[in-house]
Amino acid sequence: MVPRHSHRIPKPSVRLQGYHLYHVNSLAPGATSSSMSGTRYPLSHYVTHAHLSPSHRSFACAISTIVEPTTFEQANNDPKWQVAMQSELLALEQNHTWTLIRLPPGHRAIGCRWVFKVKYHSDGSVERYKARLVAKGFTQREGIDYKETFAPVAKLITVRCLLAVASVRNWSLHQMDVQNAFLHGDLGEEVYMQLPPGLRRQGEYDACRLNKSIYGLKQASRSWFHKFSTAIHQAGYQQSKADYSLFTKVRDHSFTTVLIYVDDMIITGNDEEAIRDLKLFLHTHFRIKDLGPLKYFLGVEVARSSQGISISQRKYTLDILDEAGLLGAKPAKFPMEENLKLSPTEGQILHDASKYRRLVGKLIYLTITRPEISYAVHVLSQYMQQPRKPHLDAVHRLLRYLKGAPGQGLLFPSKGDLILTGYCDADWARCAITRRSVTGYCVFLGGALVSWKTKKQTTVSRSSAEAEYRAMASATCELTWMKYLLDDLCVDHHMPAKLYCDNQAALHIAANPVFHERTKHIEIDCHVVRERIQLGVITTAYVRTGAQLADIFTKPLGQGTFRSLLGKMGVIDIHIPP
Template identity: 40%
Template sequence: MTEEFRALIKNGTWELVPRTPDMNIIRSMWIFKHKFRANGLFERYKARLVGDGRSKQVGIDCTETFSPVVKPATIRTVLSLALQNSWSIHQLDVKNAFLHGTLSETAPRAWYQRFTEYVSRLGFIHSKCDHSLFIYKHGTDTAYIVLYVDDIILTASSKSLKDMIMRHLDAEFSMMDLGQLSSFLGISVTHTPTGLFLNQATYARDILERADMLHCKPAKTPVDTKSKLSARAGPVFHDPSFFRSMAGALQYLTFTRPDISYAVQQICLHMHAPHDGHMGALKRILRYIHGTIDHGIYLSKSPSRSLVAYTDADWAGCPDTRRSTSGYCVYLGDNLISWSSKRQPTLSRSSAEAEYRGVANVVSESCWLRNLLLELHQPVRKATIVYCDNVSAIFLSSNPVQHQRTKHIELDIHFVREYVARGQVRVFHVPS
């Protein structure tokens, strides 16, 4: 508490002003926490003096209350590049991050703006692909900063550059060097001779405990092979708030678990009105997690820097809307860096159309990744290879002739043809 209070005074957090009749007074309170590492071991005690959010009035005391956060694919891409270049990866923590902001309004995102302005003065360029990524390039010296609110990943091409950046940051802000990256956003990072293993076992165990399923019988797969659940799968579930809480928690677990991405997407379709059948599907995922709790994703020092993607789709799979679900995964060299499972926004008149929309989704993601890698000064020299199991969709991606069955497809989907014609994307067949 003393350390927290001294930081408040040092940063000039408040000044006393006369109370006016139109002021809404927000009381302050102390919050005490035990902070744990990603492996579950106790790290330190934390005390925070905060304003009681329950007494705030929206529109008077606050408007937007979010901070920009880094995309998961950006984190995996930066880590992959650091491994390929044999750069050290450090983790920094900012003490009292929000207090470092200089307020120009009553409720700002001041910390993010202050940090952005300062690292720009150090020579970092703000990424256009991801607003929480900062890139430093001077001659042969390269460094990346990934910012997630007040957690920072720093990787640099040399120890002297890394030390220089950390000295500047510590002089401007109150920084804590946590050493080599070991945990980030509740994700455990294990270093091996050939790469990094990302795992959320502690977080997964917390989810199982909240669901009272720590001792359940494990399932071998996250979803069964029966028909998809409809919107009215059995009686209405008695506790929809619990269902939403569990589904939201599982969404964050997909950060390192692409194997549950599709199953989680299916239950999230019913968060607005869950039924007993949907809860049964959610429990199936939890049982699968119980049996695979130590699973995660491995990033290795890959010799290749090519982008290779796989995409697939089911046609009219949703029993209620008859919309299709498409999914993809993208590899940078040997490392899986991006994946998605999503219901398509419109109806498809054929399986070829559904697959073609899936190809368009993964090409869009690949274009973003190519631009990101270009900003990181690690451009992809070869065309992105996209594998699809539908021959008709492959013909659609390269054939400019409009047939009777395809002339209704929106023009924005046909941007795939443009990238194929440019030679930036090549679409090939792969067996189911």
């Protein structure tokens, strides 16, 4: 085990002196769409540098240096957090969130805890110290404390598509935060909660009867989303059928959209006046805070320049490395050994499996901006039930790869078209235990990588052609859904989306009812590929195996192949000096 550094993160003053962005055109210089034949060129073919503003540099440094408390005891020793907790309690009382009572006989009060977060201005300075009281919803009982709980949450693919469209069309991006969003939701059930830590017991009262929803309750998200969607419809916005968290408004040539993820909003469009009207409307209905230009959303750092919009999870990555004690580890060149064979039965069982599960869980969220680790995380997540030492060693290897470039992320270019292009691949009988194949695909919107997936197929394929055909079916469904999403974003996509595959037999099956003996057992839903081709939604094309970008999502690759494919996917690191 590599010893921990004495500080939580590396000093940023050296690595952050020179920011740069790469600009990726959809075609290489001098190339035409007809001459590409599915080939994507590495970033080195067309690279320019652009230094980001000092304010963004300050912002990136600030979010990496301030340590947030994890317990009430830690926060209670700091006057700043004491003030934050008292402010939250005052807001809850003014909102009539609860009524202090003596717990009735036969009822059980759920617990609660404090969660602490530092909020920043766009220039990196501290805006405020936020303390949020959260109910321990996992102690609620179904049918007693709650009934319906489902609430839509914005798909992260939608977030990336929205950023890609905004980058090409030069739309401004605004971020809004709803203060105490869940407190706006009305609570219909009879729910009791323990007195919050820090709230003095008043007389004989020993519990709170909740009048409104509070963070952590299982039904809180549903109550809040119902309240918000009802209000936004009054402003003339329509709910997207592709993503129910996306609301759009079209008036002549004016287009405005708002995407909501719980209590965080992204607002964009081509009409600044309509955006101002929307902000004013929201201010009249909720306690809304305008956070200015989009900088930090759901743990994703957003940077913008004339070259495009880049996203990364640098702080989140450094936090994972710090938790694992690998901030000083030697970096690895690629995520997973090429010939690594992991087994659920070989190796010593870990005494503390929670550490493994926690690390893998965090790595799953890191795949939001790190597509190249999707396959490795997919493999490691299969051993959560009973992890062993070889599995933990593979996690550490992946973390050492992340150590080499913690600020690596994606670039959404500001120039190019908004045409969908997909790559699909399958590794036949990849799983040594079940002999099921692994599907991998990725989808580009112009020059921006917006969607990707690694997934083990649900059934065993009898041939590589069948495995590839199933992968094509998965990619086809994704492309079809994305065309619906682009329609809601007023992106005209009249051309069929092109889907590249490196298996000729699968291409023949998709185009014609051939190879009856090899296809009569394939499920009907797989033939959605042929149906979409006939409808003109997609068109298929062959790409040689060496240029198949989806290969990175189906198997562990060696350093040379891995770096070659990664360089063609728009993955960059703005934190490395040019």
